[in-house]
Amino acid sequence: xxxxxxxxxxxxxxxxxxxxxxxxxxxxxxxxxxxxxxxxxxxxxxxxxxxxxxxxxxxxxxxxxxxxxxxxxxxxxxxxxxxxxxxxxxxxxxxxxxxxxxxxxxxxxxxxxxxxxxxxxxxxxxxxxxxxxxxxxxxxxxxxxxxxxxxxxxxxxxxxxxxxxxxxxxxxxxxxxxxxxxxxxxxxxxxxxxxxxxxxxxxxxxxxxxxxxxxxxxxxxxxxxxxxxxxxxxxxxxxxxxxxxxxxxxxxxxxxxxxxxxxxxxxx
Numbered sequence: 583x584x585x586x587x588x589x590x591x592x593x594x595x596x597x598x599x600x601x602x603x604x605x606x607x608x609x610x611x612x613x614x615x616x617x618x619x620x621x622x623x624x625x626x627x628x629x630x631x632x633x634x635x636x637x638x639x640x641x642x643x644x645x646x647x648x649x650x651x652x653x654x655x656x657x658x659x660x661x662x663x664x665x666x667x668x669x670x671x672x673x674x675x676x677x678x679x680x681x682x683x684x685x686x687x688x689x690x691x692x693x694x695x696x697x698x699x700x701x702x703x704x705x706x707x708x709x710x711x712x713x714x715x716x717x718x719x720x721x722x723x724x725x726x727x728x729x730x731x732x733x734x735x736x737x738x739x740x741x742x743x744x745x746x747x748x749x750x751x752x753x754x755x756x757x758x759x760x761x762x763x764x765x766x767x768x769x770x771x772x773x774x775x776x777x778x779x780x781x782x783x784x785x786x787x788x789x790x791x792x793x794x795x796x797x798x799x800x801x802x803x804x805x806x807x808x809x810x811x812x813x814x815x816x817x818x819x820x821x822x823x824x825x826x827x828x829x830x831x832x833x834x835x836x837x838x839x840x841x842x843x844x845x846x847x848x849x850x
Contacts, residue, residue, distance in 0.1 A: 588823030604721050612709050616655025622827040623650035623701040629812035630693045646694045650702035657706040664706050671698040704835045707842035714850050719778035724841045727771040728833045731798040734766025735759040752806040767795030790844040801836030
Protein backbone atom coordinates (compact mmCIF):
# COMPACT_ATOMS: atom_id res chain seq x y z
CA UNK A 583 0.00 0.00 0.00
CA UNK A 584 1.36 3.44 -0.93
CA UNK A 585 2.34 5.89 1.77
CA UNK A 586 -0.44 8.28 0.71
CA UNK A 587 -3.09 5.58 1.01
CA UNK A 588 -1.75 4.62 4.44
CA UNK A 589 -1.88 8.24 5.56
CA UNK A 590 -5.46 8.64 4.32
CA UNK A 591 -6.57 5.38 5.94
CA UNK A 592 -5.04 6.34 9.28
CA UNK A 593 -6.62 9.79 9.09
CA UNK A 594 -10.01 8.26 8.23
CA UNK A 595 -9.87 6.27 11.46
CA UNK A 596 -8.18 8.80 13.72
CA UNK A 597 -9.85 12.09 12.82
CA UNK A 598 -13.43 10.99 13.65
CA UNK A 599 -12.19 9.71 17.02
CA UNK A 600 -10.48 13.03 17.74
CA UNK A 601 -13.52 15.01 16.60
CA UNK A 602 -15.98 12.92 18.62
CA UNK A 603 -13.94 12.98 21.82
CA UNK A 604 -13.34 16.73 21.49
CA UNK A 605 -17.06 17.30 21.00
CA UNK A 606 -18.03 15.16 24.00
CA UNK A 607 -15.32 16.42 26.36
CA UNK A 608 -15.34 15.25 29.97
CA UNK A 609 -13.91 11.84 30.82
CA UNK A 610 -14.24 10.69 27.21
CA UNK A 611 -11.77 13.32 26.05
CA UNK A 612 -9.54 12.85 29.10
CA UNK A 613 -9.30 9.07 28.63
CA UNK A 614 -8.56 9.38 24.91
CA UNK A 615 -5.86 11.95 25.69
CA UNK A 616 -4.52 9.63 28.42
CA UNK A 617 -4.29 6.75 25.93
CA UNK A 618 -2.41 8.99 23.49
CA UNK A 619 -0.06 10.03 26.31
CA UNK A 620 0.59 6.38 27.15
CA UNK A 621 1.63 5.56 23.58
CA UNK A 622 3.63 8.77 23.14
CA UNK A 623 5.48 8.11 26.40
CA UNK A 624 6.29 4.58 25.24
CA UNK A 625 7.82 6.02 22.06
CA UNK A 626 9.79 8.57 24.09
CA UNK A 627 11.33 6.07 26.51
CA UNK A 628 11.91 3.48 23.79
CA UNK A 629 13.75 5.98 21.61
CA UNK A 630 16.01 7.24 24.37
CA UNK A 631 16.76 4.02 26.25
CA UNK A 632 16.16 0.82 24.33
CA UNK A 633 18.97 1.12 21.75
CA UNK A 634 21.63 1.56 24.45
CA UNK A 635 20.32 -0.26 27.53
CA UNK A 636 17.24 -2.39 26.69
CA UNK A 637 17.15 -4.55 29.81
CA UNK A 638 17.52 -1.59 32.18
CA UNK A 639 14.82 0.33 30.31
CA UNK A 640 11.89 -1.97 31.06
CA UNK A 641 11.06 -0.68 34.56
CA UNK A 642 11.61 3.03 33.73
CA UNK A 643 9.49 2.61 30.63
CA UNK A 644 6.62 1.14 32.64
CA UNK A 645 6.80 3.89 35.26
CA UNK A 646 7.06 6.75 32.77
CA UNK A 647 4.33 5.39 30.49
CA UNK A 648 1.89 4.80 33.34
CA UNK A 649 2.77 8.11 34.97
CA UNK A 650 2.18 10.15 31.83
CA UNK A 651 -1.16 8.48 31.13
CA UNK A 652 -2.35 9.01 34.71
CA UNK A 653 -1.28 12.65 34.75
CA UNK A 654 -3.00 13.50 31.48
CA UNK A 655 -6.26 11.66 32.18
CA UNK A 656 -6.24 12.55 35.88
CA UNK A 657 -5.86 16.27 35.20
CA UNK A 658 -9.57 16.24 34.28
CA UNK A 659 -10.40 15.39 37.89
CA UNK A 660 -7.76 17.50 39.62
CA UNK A 661 -5.16 19.95 38.31
CA UNK A 662 -2.85 18.95 41.16
CA UNK A 663 -2.00 15.82 39.19
CA UNK A 664 0.11 18.07 36.98
CA UNK A 665 1.83 19.70 39.96
CA UNK A 666 2.56 16.26 41.43
CA UNK A 667 4.02 15.11 38.08
CA UNK A 668 6.31 18.13 37.93
CA UNK A 669 7.44 17.56 41.51
CA UNK A 670 8.15 13.89 40.80
CA UNK A 671 9.99 14.83 37.62
CA UNK A 672 12.13 17.21 39.68
CA UNK A 673 13.11 14.40 42.06
CA UNK A 674 13.91 12.08 39.16
CA UNK A 675 15.96 14.79 37.48
CA UNK A 676 17.88 15.34 40.71
CA UNK A 677 18.82 11.65 40.72
CA UNK A 678 19.53 11.64 37.00
CA UNK A 679 21.77 14.69 36.93
CA UNK A 680 23.59 13.97 40.17
CA UNK A 681 27.20 12.82 40.18
CA UNK A 682 26.47 9.56 41.93
CA UNK A 683 25.09 6.22 40.81
CA UNK A 684 23.70 5.52 44.27
CA UNK A 685 20.20 5.35 42.78
CA UNK A 686 21.28 3.18 39.85
CA UNK A 687 22.15 4.26 36.28
CA UNK A 688 21.45 7.96 35.86
CA UNK A 689 20.15 8.04 32.28
CA UNK A 690 16.87 6.19 33.02
CA UNK A 691 16.09 8.73 35.73
CA UNK A 692 16.70 11.61 33.32
CA UNK A 693 14.52 10.02 30.65
CA UNK A 694 11.69 9.39 33.11
CA UNK A 695 11.85 12.98 34.34
CA UNK A 696 11.65 14.49 30.87
CA UNK A 697 8.99 12.00 29.80
CA UNK A 698 6.73 13.10 32.67
CA UNK A 699 7.22 16.72 31.65
CA UNK A 700 6.96 16.27 27.88
CA UNK A 701 4.23 13.64 27.44
CA UNK A 702 2.65 14.14 30.85
CA UNK A 703 2.50 17.71 32.11
CA UNK A 704 2.68 19.40 28.70
CA UNK A 705 0.03 17.19 27.11
CA UNK A 706 -2.26 17.57 30.14
CA UNK A 707 -2.82 21.20 29.11
CA UNK A 708 -4.89 19.83 26.23
CA UNK A 709 -7.33 18.31 28.76
CA UNK A 710 -7.24 21.39 30.97
CA UNK A 711 -8.04 23.61 27.99
CA UNK A 712 -11.02 21.41 27.03
CA UNK A 713 -12.30 21.58 30.61
CA UNK A 714 -12.33 25.37 30.63
CA UNK A 715 -15.09 27.74 29.56
CA UNK A 716 -15.88 27.27 25.86
CA UNK A 717 -13.19 24.57 25.90
CA UNK A 718 -14.42 22.80 22.79
CA UNK A 719 -13.86 25.92 20.69
CA UNK A 720 -10.45 26.63 22.20
CA UNK A 721 -9.20 23.10 21.59
CA UNK A 722 -10.24 23.38 17.96
CA UNK A 723 -8.64 26.81 17.67
CA UNK A 724 -5.39 25.38 19.04
CA UNK A 725 -5.39 22.29 16.84
CA UNK A 726 -6.55 23.93 13.60
CA UNK A 727 -4.27 26.93 14.09
CA UNK A 728 -1.32 24.56 14.51
CA UNK A 729 -2.31 22.68 11.36
CA UNK A 730 -2.36 26.02 9.53
CA UNK A 731 1.24 26.67 10.63
CA UNK A 732 2.36 23.27 9.37
CA UNK A 733 0.47 23.63 6.08
CA UNK A 734 1.66 27.17 5.44
CA UNK A 735 5.28 26.25 6.18
CA UNK A 736 5.13 23.22 3.91
CA UNK A 737 3.42 25.04 1.01
CA UNK A 738 5.63 28.13 1.05
CA UNK A 739 8.76 26.06 1.61
CA UNK A 740 7.98 23.90 -1.41
CA UNK A 741 7.18 26.88 -3.61
CA UNK A 742 9.90 29.41 -2.81
CA UNK A 743 12.04 27.92 -0.03
CA UNK A 744 15.74 28.49 -0.67
CA UNK A 745 17.47 29.22 2.63
CA UNK A 746 17.79 26.43 5.19
CA UNK A 747 16.31 27.12 8.61
CA UNK A 748 18.15 24.54 10.72
CA UNK A 749 20.05 22.20 8.38
CA UNK A 750 21.64 20.15 11.17
CA UNK A 751 18.26 19.44 12.76
CA UNK A 752 15.77 19.34 9.88
CA UNK A 753 17.38 19.80 6.43
CA UNK A 754 14.07 20.23 4.58
CA UNK A 755 12.84 23.23 6.55
CA UNK A 756 13.49 26.69 5.14
CA UNK A 757 13.35 30.23 6.44
CA UNK A 758 10.81 31.12 3.78
CA UNK A 759 8.65 28.21 4.93
CA UNK A 760 8.93 29.37 8.54
CA UNK A 761 7.68 32.83 7.55
CA UNK A 762 4.84 31.28 5.55
CA UNK A 763 3.88 29.09 8.50
CA UNK A 764 3.97 32.07 10.85
CA UNK A 765 1.68 34.17 8.66
CA UNK A 766 -0.72 31.27 8.07
CA UNK A 767 -0.92 30.44 11.77
CA UNK A 768 -1.41 34.06 12.78
CA UNK A 769 -4.20 34.61 10.25
CA UNK A 770 -5.87 31.29 11.06
CA UNK A 771 -5.95 32.01 14.79
CA UNK A 772 -7.76 35.32 14.33
CA UNK A 773 -10.12 33.80 11.75
CA UNK A 774 -10.94 30.79 13.92
CA UNK A 775 -11.55 32.99 16.95
CA UNK A 776 -14.08 34.98 14.95
CA UNK A 777 -15.65 31.85 13.41
CA UNK A 778 -16.17 30.18 16.80
CA UNK A 779 -17.40 33.45 18.31
CA UNK A 780 -15.50 33.04 21.57
CA UNK A 781 -16.24 36.58 22.68
CA UNK A 782 -12.52 37.30 23.01
CA UNK A 783 -11.47 40.44 21.16
CA UNK A 784 -8.69 40.43 18.58
CA UNK A 785 -6.66 42.74 20.82
CA UNK A 786 -6.94 40.35 23.77
CA UNK A 787 -6.11 37.38 21.54
CA UNK A 788 -3.09 39.09 19.98
CA UNK A 789 -0.40 37.87 22.45
CA UNK A 790 -1.38 34.23 21.89
CA UNK A 791 -1.82 34.67 18.13
CA UNK A 792 1.62 36.27 17.80
CA UNK A 793 3.39 33.58 19.85
CA UNK A 794 1.51 30.46 18.72
CA UNK A 795 3.20 30.02 15.30
CA UNK A 796 6.59 30.34 16.99
CA UNK A 797 5.68 27.73 19.61
CA UNK A 798 4.41 25.36 16.91
CA UNK A 799 7.61 25.57 14.88
CA UNK A 800 9.83 25.29 17.95
CA UNK A 801 7.94 22.14 18.90
CA UNK A 802 8.44 20.72 15.42
CA UNK A 803 12.17 21.45 15.50
CA UNK A 804 12.51 20.04 19.01
CA UNK A 805 10.98 16.74 17.92
CA UNK A 806 13.31 16.65 14.89
CA UNK A 807 16.28 17.24 17.19
CA UNK A 808 15.16 14.42 19.49
CA UNK A 809 14.82 11.97 16.62
CA UNK A 810 18.28 12.82 15.37
CA UNK A 811 19.68 12.20 18.84
CA UNK A 812 17.75 8.93 19.02
CA UNK A 813 18.96 7.95 15.55
CA UNK A 814 15.47 7.29 14.12
CA UNK A 815 13.47 8.69 11.21
CA UNK A 816 10.10 8.35 12.94
CA UNK A 817 9.22 8.01 16.61
CA UNK A 818 7.51 4.69 15.77
CA UNK A 819 5.26 3.05 13.20
CA UNK A 820 2.14 3.12 15.38
CA UNK A 821 0.36 5.48 12.97
CA UNK A 822 0.81 3.96 9.48
CA UNK A 823 1.94 6.59 7.01
CA UNK A 824 2.36 9.20 9.75
CA UNK A 825 5.11 7.71 11.93
CA UNK A 826 4.36 7.77 15.64
CA UNK A 827 2.28 9.74 18.10
CA UNK A 828 5.21 12.01 18.97
CA UNK A 829 5.53 12.86 15.27
CA UNK A 830 1.93 14.10 15.23
CA UNK A 831 2.01 15.80 18.63
CA UNK A 832 5.29 17.69 18.26
CA UNK A 833 3.85 21.16 17.61
CA UNK A 834 0.75 20.68 19.78
CA UNK A 835 2.89 19.82 22.81
CA UNK A 836 4.29 23.35 22.71
CA UNK A 837 1.15 25.16 21.55
CA UNK A 838 -1.29 23.96 24.21
CA UNK A 839 0.77 24.96 27.27
CA UNK A 840 0.94 28.43 25.72
CA UNK A 841 -2.80 28.42 24.99
CA UNK A 842 -3.70 27.22 28.48
CA UNK A 843 -1.54 29.85 30.19
CA UNK A 844 -3.04 32.55 27.94
CA UNK A 845 -6.57 31.43 28.76
CA UNK A 846 -5.88 31.33 32.50
CA UNK A 847 -4.34 34.80 32.48
CA UNK A 848 -6.62 36.60 30.03
CA UNK A 849 -9.87 34.67 29.56
CA UNK A 850 -10.93 32.15 32.24
